[in-house]
Amino acid sequence: MATVAGVLRVLSVSSNNATALSPRSPKFSSSSPSGSAAAAFVSLRGAQSPGNLLERSSFQMGQSNISLMGQTTRKSVAPIKASALITPDGGVLVDLIVPGHEKVQKLEEARSLPQVNITKIDLEWVHVLSEGWASPLRGFMRESEYLQSLHFNALRALEGSLVNMSIPIVLAIDDVQKESIGKGKAISLVGPAGNTVAILRNIEIYKHNKEERIARTWGTTAPGLPYVEEHIRNSGNWLVGGDLEVLERVRYNDGxxxxxLSPAELRAEFERRGADAVFAFQLRNPVHNGHALLMTDTRKRLLEMGFKNPVLLLHPLGGYTKADDVPLEWRMKQHDKVLEEGVLDPQTTVVAIFPSPMHYAGPTEVQWHAKARINAGADFYIVGRDPAGMGHPTEDRDLYNADHGKMVLSMAPGLERLNILPFKVAAYDKTKGKMAFFEPKRADDFLFISGTKMRNYARNGENLPDGFMCPGGWQVLVEYYQSLSKEQDAGKKEELQQQVVSKAVKNPVPV
Structure with missing residues (x-):
């Protein structure tokens, strides 16, 4: 039977009677008022839940990339001091960046090893692994880890502990690269800019079954999945896993x-601010006042629960995104305006970039997003409608059920310590002239402004209703979409000119 502490991980921010649901909360006890809500969630974490089924599994890993407290070397982990923050998965925060005094020696060694050229997305995964976002994983997955991630959405260490890992973090190589490696036990990874990025040791090469990977991760093999088309479809037929040693911190030099900020740096910042709770909000879109309402209301709820200083981690995704998403640099400009204009309180908000690539894999991917924030120190995670979702690539419908993301998070193996905060829907209240939580009984008073409508307003330089978004943030979006329109117009003009020239060459005018 699941305990109350194991059951009550879902806090509805829509409730006016929100109580402490976390075993870490200062008000939590098995006899607290929150106990009355237990029945509502027992079915989500009952004896036959996926988490409990996995806990009974006797599967053991072979050679493992997982590090756990007391099982790692001094250089591979960052020790966690006693604090109010949640501990990282595995008890330690993995740090795979080579100490400065060893860099020259490691670089010299790397030049003597077989080289594998990696893509920009591969480099983003090196970044993720190197800083401990995937703790306790210590490198690209070997086959046993890959299979556990693909089929169980979790990894189990030899001593039995379970951590969530819903997205396989793997490195593909082609036949030529496999042949060049031969029977070698280590390789060097060369980045898109031609610089040596890392050494991968104690490697294992195994078959890359792309169809199985795509089907298990996305639930479909339909053509048009952005990450698949960008990174998997034309990748190599082999995967190589091993222990990663990154020669220096990954930098993009993009301003x-x-x-x-790494998980260690975020934890240090939360400690500096005296946070006793951290609630994370991930987005890949601009922040409007509905988002801000949700975040400020969440902090209010946490204060009512007894926390003294909850801190918001506003954590936009900064890795690969599909072509029609607003680029990272423009999103960060917009987020800056949100803080500058006081929509969010800079004293209780930390804005940082999450370096992971985006899969658009719905309920499977949202587990990864949540798990990574545990390692950064967050013990509350806000989940919205259709998290990490997208439209079906070949049919006129959503790819995933909009409610399944939050439901899956409440059941996911290895995420039992994380408190899930479901999104409450916000819309523009025409009677108040501002964003407010939607009330079905007066639905006619609310206006839902879609992303398409917002883009059209921005392209035309029109203003949205007052109160939808801070003026400075909206102006950033207007500048972006108008610059995009100019680029598209210039491209069409150039294409037209080329067509005219081509036609003139084929059909010269007689003199």
Whole structure:
């Protein structure tokens, strides 16, 4: 039978009677008022839940990339001091960046090893692994880890502990690269810019069954899945896993590196601010006042629960995104305006970039997003409608059920310590002239402004209703979409000119 502490991980921010649901909360006890809500969630974490089924599994890993407390070397982990923050998965925060005094020696060694050229997305995964976002994983997955991630959405260490890992973090190589590696036990990874990025040791090469990977991760093999088309479809037929040693911190030199705080740096910042709770909000879109209402209301609820200083981690995704998403640099400009204009309180908000690539894999991917924030120190995670979702690539419908993301998070193996905060729907209240939580009984008073409508307003330089978004943030979006329109118009003009020239060459005018 699941305990109350194991059951009550879902806090509805829509409730006016929100109580402490976390075993870490200062008000929590088995006899607290929150106990009356237990029945509502027992079915989500009952004896036959996926988490409990996995806990009874006797499967053991072979050679493993997983590090656990007391089982890692001094250089591979960052020790966690006693604090109010949640501990990382495995008890330690993995740090795979080579110490400065060893870099020259490691670089010299790397030059003597077989080289594998990696893509920009591969580099983003190196970044993720190197800083401990995937703790306790210590490198690209070997086959046993890959299969556990693919089929169980979790990894189990030899001593039996379970951590969530719903997205396989793997490195593909082709036949030529496999042949060049031969029987070698280590390889060097060369980044898109031609620089040596890392050494991968104690490697294992195994078959890359793309169809199985795509089907298990996305639930479909339909053509048009953005990450698949960008990174998997034409990748190599083999995967190589091993222990990663990253020669230096990954930098992009795009003017945004100061936002790319590692989990260790985020934890230090939360400690500096005296946070006793951290609630994370991920987005890949601009922040409007509905988002802000949700975040400020969440902090209010946490204060009512007895926390003294909850801190918001506003954590936009900064890795690969599909072509029609607003680019990262423009999103960060917009987020800056949200803080500058006081929509969110800079004293209780930390804005940072999450370096992971985006899969658009719905309920499967949202587990990864939540798990990574545990390692950054967050013990509350806000989940919205259709998290990490997208439209079906070949049919006129959503790819995933909009409610399944939050339901899956409440059941996911290895996420029992994380408190899930379901999104409450916000819309523009025409009677109040601002964003407010939607009330079905007066639905006619509310206006839902879609992303398409917002883009059209921005392209035309029109203003949205007052109160939908802070003026400075909206102006950033207007500038972006108008610059995009100019680029598209210039492209069409150039294409037309080329067609005219081509036609003139084929059909010269007689003199």
């Amino acid at each position: 945004l590196d100061h936002y790319r």
